[in-house]
Amino acid sequence: MHKFLIRSFVSSLVLLFTLTVAAIAKDVKAAFVYIGPTGDHGWTYQHDVGRKAVEAAGFKTTYVEGVPESADAERVLRQLANSGHDIIFTTSFGYMNPTNKVAKEFPNVKFEHATGYKREHPNVSTYAARFYEGRTILGTIAGTMTKSNVIGYVASFPIPEVIRGINSFTLAAQKVNPNIKTKIVWAFTWYDPGKEAEAAKALIDQGADVIAQHTDSTAIVQMAEKAGVYAFGQASDMDKFAPKAVLTSVENNWGPYYVDRVKAVANGTWNQKDTWHGIGDGMVVISGLDSQMPSDLQAKVKKLQADLASGKVHSFTGPIYDQKGNLMVAEGKTADDGMLAGMMTYVKGVEGDIPK
Amino acid sequence: MIKIIKRDQPSRAIFFFTPVLAIFLTLVAGGLIFFILGFKPFEALKFFFIVPIADKYGFSELLLKATPLCLIAIGLSFCFKSNNWNIGAEGQLTFGAIVSGGVALLFYEQEGFYILPIVILAGAIGGMLYASIPAILKTYFNTNEILVSLMLVYVSKLILDYLVVGPWSNPEGFNFPETRQFSDSAKLPLLFEGLRIHAGIFLALAAVVISWFVFYKTYLGFQMKVSGFSLKTARYAGYKGKKMIILVFLISGACAGLAGVGEITGPIGQLHREISPDYGFTAIIVAFLGRLHPVGIIFASLVVAITYLGAETAQIFMQIPKYTGQVFQGMILFFLLASDYLLFFKIKFIGSKK
Numbered sequence: 001m002h003k004f005l006i007r008s009f010v011s012s013l014v015l016l017f018t019l020t021v022a023a024i025a026k027d028v029k030a031a032f033v034y035i036g037p038t039g040d041h042g043w044t045y046q047h048d049v050g051r052k053a054v055e056a057a058g059f060k061t062t063y064v065e066g067v068p069e070s071a072d073a074e075r076v077l078r079q080l081a082n083s084g085h086d087i088i089f090t091t092s093f094g095y096m097n098p099t100n101k102v103a104k105e106f107p108n109v110k111f112e113h114a115t116g117y118k119r120e121h122p123n124v125s126t127y128a129a130r131f132y133e134g135r136t137i138l139g140t141i142a143g144t145m146t147k148s149n150v151i152g153y154v155a156s157f158p159i160p161e162v163i164r165g166i167n168s169f170t171l172a173a174q175k176v177n178p179n180i181k182t183k184i185v186w187a188f189t190w191y192d193p194g195k196e197a198e199a200a201k202a203l204i205d206q207g208a209d210v211i212a213q214h215t216d217s218t219a220i221v222q223m224a225e226k227a228g229v230y231a232f233g234q235a236s237d238m239d240k241f242a243p244k245a246v247l248t249s250v251e252n253n254w255g256p257y258y259v260d261r262v263k264a265v266a267n268g269t270w271n272q273k274d275t276w277h278g279i280g281d282g283m284v285v286i287s288g289l290d291s292q293m294p295s296d297l298q299a300k301v302k303k304l305q306a307d308l309a310s311g312k313v314h315s316f317t318g319p320i321y322d323q324k325g326n327l328m329v330a331e332g333k334t335a336d337d338g339m340l341a342g343m344m345t346y347v348k349g350v351e352g353d354i355p356k
Numbered sequence: 357m358i359k360i361i362k363r364d365q366p367s368r369a370i371f372f373f374t375p376v377l378a379i380f381l382t383l384v385a386g387g388l389i390f391f392i393l394g395f396k397p398f399e400a401l402k403f404f405f406i407v408p409i410a411d412k413y414g415f416s417e418l419l420l421k422a423t424p425l426c427l428i429a430i431g432l433s434f435c436f437k438s439n440n441w442n443i444g445a446e447g448q449l450t451f452g453a454i455v456s457g458g459v460a461l462l463f464y465e466q467e468g469f470y471i472l473p474i475v476i477l478a479g480a481i482g483g484m485l486y487a488s489i490p491a492i493l494k495t496y497f498n499t500n501e502i503l504v505s506l507m508l509v510y511v512s513k514l515i516l517d518y519l520v521v522g523p524w525s526n527p528e529g530f531n532f533p534e535t536r537q538f539s540d541s542a543k544l545p546l547l548f549e550g551l552r553i554h555a556g557i558f559l560a561l562a563a564v565v566i567s568w569f570v571f572y573k574t575y576l577g578f579q580m581k582v583s584g585f586s587l588k589t590a591r592y593a594g595y596k597g598k599k600m601i602i603l604v605f606l607i608s609g610a611c612a613g614l615a616g617v618g619e620i621t622g623p624i625g626q627l628h629r630e631i632s633p634d635y636g637f638t639a640i641i642v643a644f645l646g647r648l649h650p651v652g653i654i655f656a657s658l659v660v661a662i663t664y665l666g667a668e669t670a671q672i673f674m675q676i677p678k679y680t681g682q683v684f685q686g687m688i689l690f691f692l693l694a695s696d697y698l699l700f701f702k703i704k705f706i707g708s709k710k
Contacts, residue, residue, distance in 0.1 A: 031672075037679070064671050066678050069630040071623035074552070075417050076668050083672060093532060094628060117530060157521060159531045188517060344531060356522050 028266040030054055030258070031085040032063040033076060035092035036191055042216030042235040043190065046252040047091045047114075049236075053255030059262050069094025074102060081106040087265045089258065090114065100124055110270050112261060115161065117341075122272050127257060130278030131161075132168035132340070133308050134250030135212070136315040137286055137301055138232045139172030141247055142180075142210040144297050145230055149179045152203025154213040154220055156190050158354050160343045162214050167347045168315040169212055174349050182350045183208060193219035204229055221246050237287040248301075249287040256282050276337065280309040316340065321348045357706040366699045374698060375645050375652065378691035379659060385687055386680075395676055403673050404666035404684075416551040418661050420623065424449075424615035424632070426657035427560040428639035430567045431611025433648040434604040437571070438580035439587060442605060444490065444505025445612040446636025448483040450512035452613020453620045454519065455482025457627040460542035460620075461524060461535055471541040476559075476617050483613020484606045486512065491605030495598040501605075509636070520628055534628035544622045556618030563611055568650040580604065612636060633664075641689045660685060 032051045036044040044065065051061050062085060067076050073095050080088050081102055087110040090099045096116035103111040103121045111124045119126055142151050151173060155162050170182045183206055185199040197219040200211050204223070210230045213220045218241040224231035225242035233239060233249025257277065264270040277283035286305055289298050307313035316335035320328045322345045329335050335343075346354060386404070387397035409415045428445045435442040456479030463471045490504040521533045529536075544554040571577040579600055583590040590597060619631050642660050646653030667681025 062672055062675075064668060064678060067668075068633045069628065070633050071420070071552075071619055072633060072664070072668075074623060075665070076672075078413075079668065079672060094534075094630065097537070097626070157533055159533075188521070342530065 029060045031080040031088045033090045034065040050254030050258045057259045074098040077102040081109045127275040129283040133278040134284045135165045135169040136172040139169035143173030143177035148209045150207040152208030152211040154199045164343045191216045193217040197223045247290045251285040253285045374695040381691040382687040403670045408665035408669045416553040421661035422657040424635045427615040429642035429653045430563040431608035432643045434607045438583045441502045447509035447512040448486045448609040448612035449616040451486035452479040452483035453616030456617045460538040479613045479617030480610040483609040487605040487609025491602045554622040564650045
């Protein structure tokens, strides 16, 4: 009798194990929630490129585009979690609270929220890219290529992510050209071609001959092309929209991370993480360099890119001063992630005040 | 041969039949569009109109979505019935939400039964204040209320942007454009565990009942009707036009403001930049589809609400672009306006017996 019990116990364990393995090996389905249309050639477009990489890796994917950050986001998330998706990527900051809310109800579904900071449940991870590394490269190019020493910068919202980009860009430009000034126009939008073009035009009228952007449409590079000034592509390679103006682009390359995380779900090794990857991990990619750039600049940029990737160079290396001349980072030191995450002051050389 | 004859009098039966016809034609045209896009039309329509509300949760989401549409459309029907073209309900919604959200933030981390009524009232007052601008400008300065109310929508959104980016942004929120989450006492209670449908639906139902009573049982309703038919007649009859204009705008603004309250103190629970997916504009379609009749508006708000849900479901399960939902809303309005032709004309087949 005793033996029988043990035997049946062992065999049921084996059965359970087989079932579990079968369950793990089943097709993992990934879902993506987008703020804009997949054809925006900016933020959403690049996330969709990442989704296609997941498909190419042999997983099934679903996406919903144009999901407003209103009460609707929560319903879309719940429906995706309810319809057999194992991992859901929510690709806009405004989905932060709905993501955490729905994650609580579906502990078996993994949630990955881009650019947020809340991980209230063990099945919520967050991820973002160190775009400021790319902006160090753009600043180096801008500082070298400008003749008027005025660089224009179209910014979206006064949040640390954007301030960090402006600072990283300005510091790099100052390094190659101490006389430059960065003029900022706040568009208060992530995507509005009309507003963005107007902002770019205002900067060009103020004498800027290189325009950088932290908004997503192609309107700015197109405006730069018309005005005969230089610009940089944002999120995707925008060279084809303004072949003369665009010197290079900083591309958001989500594919490797997405494939990695979906595979982790398939292998049962997914765990909660806060990911912040840069050029080194391939999440931030610099597009091809335009032939208008002198060859010594091109070589310099290539080397800088390699040094940023290896960690030999950090975008925020002291001494760094704020606009009033107070020391932010001491000589020989670099800014830590905590300081970067909460960065809300301009460095010296940026004109104007951060809107409050 | 087909002959078109003008009717002596608009047909009352046709008046209520054409919305149904418009919905039917929208389904047919929608099916055709799906077919051209390479989807199975019947399967697509099933995912669009049936699957999203096939379970209890889906149905509760439908009611959740229809609540603000119904509430705003009821308010708008006061304006539209009396020839006042308030196109700015979205702005009144936004401003109502701003005022009520501001009050809710004042009570941050406080508890008390009295908080919610104050928050709701603040939203209604905010909407009324905002609607009074086009009303007063129209009555005393003869401005065009369509333009004024419409342009004020963008002003209200800029005010909201300013507040959530600046003074009202969450101090612990890394400067992201959003406020703190409201305390539970400032939130509308949920009706069922696990569903998002909240007490705001009672506000919409109350608006339906009250509007029906006002439209058909009061002197004000009669005045509105007369003014709607002919402003000259109304003036001749000695109605005080200015007072009525301001009153209908205030009612409309209060309803839109309450719809805003329902969103921010219901499913959203805070203020941020995107509190409404253009409910204020979509409600215009709802009001007309419902023939400015309270009961009609209930049905119309459900029909239009489902185009939102259906678009999501169709994209999740069939990869149909989600923007088809907006195409459906456009088609409903288009077919409704087109079929209104039948109100005034009848089509006669010559040679057929009468």
